[in-house]
Amino acid sequence: MAEAEHDTAGHDIADTAEYDIADTSEYDMVIVGAGFAGLYMLHRAHKLGLRVLVFEAGGDVGGTWYWNRYPGARCDVESMEYSYQFDDDLQQEWQWSERYSAQPEILRYVNHVADRFGLRGYIQFDTRVSAATFDEATNRWVISTDHQSVRAQWMVMATGCLSSANTPAFPGIESFAGPMYHTGKWPHEGVDFTGKRVGVIGTGSSGIQAIPIIAAQCTDLIVFQRTANYSIPAHNGQLDRDYEQQVKASYTEFRAANSLMPGAFGSKMPRGDKPALAVDDETRKHDFEYRWNEVGGFAFLGGFVDLLIDPNANETAAQFARDRIHDLVHDQAVADLLSPKQVIGCKRLCLDTGYFETFNRDNVHLVDISSAPIERLTTRAVVTGGTEYEVDCLVFATGFDAMTGTLMSIDIRGRDGLGISDAWSAGPRTYLGLQVAGFPNMFTISGPGSPSVLTNMIVSIEQHVNFIADCIAHLREHGHARIEATEQAQDAWVEHVNMIADLTLYPTCNSWYLGANVPGKTRVFMPLLGFPPYVDKCNEVVANGYEGFALSA
Numbered sequence: 018m019a020e021a022e023h024d025t026a027g028h029d030i031a032d033t034a035e036y037d038i039a040d041t042s043e044y045d046m047v048i049v050g051a052g053f054a055g056l057y058m059l060h061r062a063h064k065l066g067l068r069v070l071v072f073e074a075g076g077d078v079g080g081t082w083y084w085n086r087y088p089g090a091r092c093d094v095e096s097m098e099y100s101y102q103f104d105d106d107l108q109q110e111w112q113w114s115e116r117y118s119a120q121p122e123i124l125r126y127v128n129h130v131a132d133r134f135g136l137r138g139y140i141q142f143d144t145r146v147s148a149a150t151f152d153e154a155t156n157r158w159v160i161s162t163d164h165q166s167v168r169a170q171w172m173v174m175a176t177g178c179l180s181s182a183n184t185p186a187f188p189g190i191e192s193f194a195g196p197m198y199h200t201g202k203w204p205h206e207g208v209d210f211t212g213k214r215v216g217v218i219g220t221g222s223s224g225i226q227a228i229p230i231i232a233a234q235c236t237d238l239i240v241f242q243r244t245a246n247y248s249i250p251a252h253n254g255q256l257d258r259d260y261e262q263q264v265k266a267s268y269t270e271f272r273a274a275n276s277l278m279p280g281a282f283g284s285k286m287p288r289g290d291k292p293a294l295a296v297d298d299e300t301r302k303h304d305f306e307y308r309w310n311e312v313g314g315f316a317f318l319g320g321f322v323d324l325l326i327d328p329n330a331n332e333t334a335a336q337f338a339r340d341r342i343h344d345l346v347h348d349q350a351v352a353d354l355l356s357p358k359q360v361i362g363c364k365r366l367c368l369d370t371g372y373f374e375t376f377n378r379d380n381v382h383l384v385d386i387s388s389a390p391i392e393r394l395t396t397r398a399v400v401t402g403g404t405e406y407e408v409d410c411l412v413f414a415t416g417f418d419a420m421t422g423t424l425m426s427i428d429i430r431g432r433d434g435l436g437i438s439d440a441w442s443a444g445p446r447t448y449l450g451l452q453v454a455g456f457p458n459m460f461t462i463s464g465p466g467s468p469s470v471l472t473n474m475i476v477s478i479e480q481h482v483n484f485i486a487d488c489i490a491h492l493r494e495h496g497h498a499r500i501e502a503t504e505q506a507q508d509a510w511v512e513h514v515n516m517i518a519d520l521t522l523y524p525t526c527n528s529w530y531l532g533a534n535v536p537g538k539t540r541v542f543m544p545l546l547g548f549p550p551y552v553d554k555c556n557e558v559v560a561n562g563y564e565g566f567a568l569s570a
């Protein structure tokens with residue numbers, strides 16, 4: 018490895034990593050996952066001069082964007098923001114084509130990054146980690162896949178927040194004779210729905226993006242809806258080149274402004290500073306209309322400061338959205354079914370292109386399963402409310418075992434043989450979403466207890482990776498071989514995360530943020546609200562000598 022220098026940000030730089038991953042089974046760091054998080058972690062670790070191996074279950078880089086190839090898959094955060102900021106040349110040179118990027122373009126970008134920074138050669142693809150055990154005598158993790166075991170001082174779980182597809186165990190599912198697809202594990206060769214009768218189960222972000230496109234292709238589409246969802250027009254289109262130039266001319270300032278936003282994005286979105294009920298009805302309606310008709314997307318909830326805090330304020334936005342659904346959908350009985358009853362924004366807000374209008378098509382049928390759940394599948398049908406709905410194929414847009422599913426599917430054993438599933442049996446517990454007490458030298462990127470899924474994920478990922486890389490540099494400099502979150506710091510942190518969530522309307526509905534979509538999962542609000550105070554807390558922890566972590570030789 019070349020000798021370390023320093024870049025302008027003070028990071029150690031080694032020119033290139035020079036080792037062969039096949040030469041050894043001993044590494045400084047093993048990273049699990051080669052999505053946005055794993056790739057940047059690998060890059061930073063190389064700059065520290067570490068020997069790193071990445072295990073990736075998929076056949077290539079990309080994580081979420083490798084797996085989620087369903088029709089219409091697109092990012093809801095704008096292209097000029099949904100990208101890495103660690104390298105100025107990269108962000109200046111890459112050119113996005115649309116305001117919101119589609120999955121194939123994002124996947125091309127991830128591949129470009131992997132090649133540009135020479136990362137691919139350190140990743141073992143098609144390899145799923147099944148177990149990891151901490152060896153206390155040597156302060157090493159022993160990490161196992163189905164055909165090998167390696168050892169590493171640091172283990173970084175870059176496994177993603179939405180990476181374990183949730184396919185409900187509908188009775189009779191094994192007897193269904195047609196093809197079944199999950200949006201989160203879409204076939205790479207694509208699916209041609211021409212001439213087919215298709216059933217889609219699920220109306221979250223994935224379903225809402227896929228339904229208009231499948232509807233335009235298939236003969237008949239039946240949408241099985243358990244909970245109606247709010248969706249705001251995306252107003253997607255070609256990226257405005259003037260806007261691109263404007264952002265690129267001051268990208269650093271733009272990124273800095275975004276990092277001060279609660280979700281680490283949207284500094285250029287129009288934002289109000291008043292409570293919703295502090296203005297008269299006409300003013301409020303005018304603001305909602307402007308956001309719905311002209312701006313689009315998440316900006317819809319940015320007009321008033323209390324929409325996610327005060328139920329009465331929230332209801333004004335919710336009713337506005339329901340009224341728009343009734344404008345867009347011709348059959349008012351169908352519009353009623355498509356109108357959500359829960360608080361708006363409590364479940365992740367969706368963005369769409371023509372979703373509600375799709376229900377005006379003659380070949381699209383909505384089946385409300387809120388009070389009569391799917392009873393069973395037969396060879397050719399979905400049965401609910403005593404009716405058999407015949408379909409040729411099924412699309413499960415049924416989401417994920419979010420935030421904990423992938424981590425708990427690996428047999429991770431920390432100190433004294435403690436298993437992660439036992440440690441988290443009453444819900445995930447972490448310190449800063451970065452470490453779990455009892456699991457020394459293991460880091461989680463965008464883990465539960467960090468802002469993660471409530472933010473622009475790439476910004477959160479970069480902040481976590483920088484924390485971890487700087488932490489390891491600090492430990493090495495001070496002769497420490499081990500770091501572990503203390504129980505005390507973790508308990509206080511979990512309490513803090515819950516306290517913040519309880520100040521809002523987020524815990525009031527059955528969202529995946531609470532694990533409510535997976536039967537039997539403990540109901541705990543998993544992400545932390547508010548990116549800027551979180552970053553301040555991390556910086557304070559570092560300034561106080563990694564307060565809340567036990568460091569040892």
Ligand code: N01
Pocket residue numbers: 090091092093094179185200218219220221222223224226242243244365386391414415416417470527529533534
């Ligand atoms: O999953 P979801 P998703 N019977 O959990 C229904 C991100 N994302 O893949 O609401 C019948 O939101 C379930 O019903 P209910 C984004 O963060 C981002 O759509 O639980 N129905 C719901 O309607 C998003 O929030 C982007 O009552 C069942 C649906 O399936 C997250 O991923 C794009 C059921 C699942 O919705 C997850 O989105 C896509 C059952 N047994 C995703 N079980 C972009 O940035 C579940 N459902 C664009």
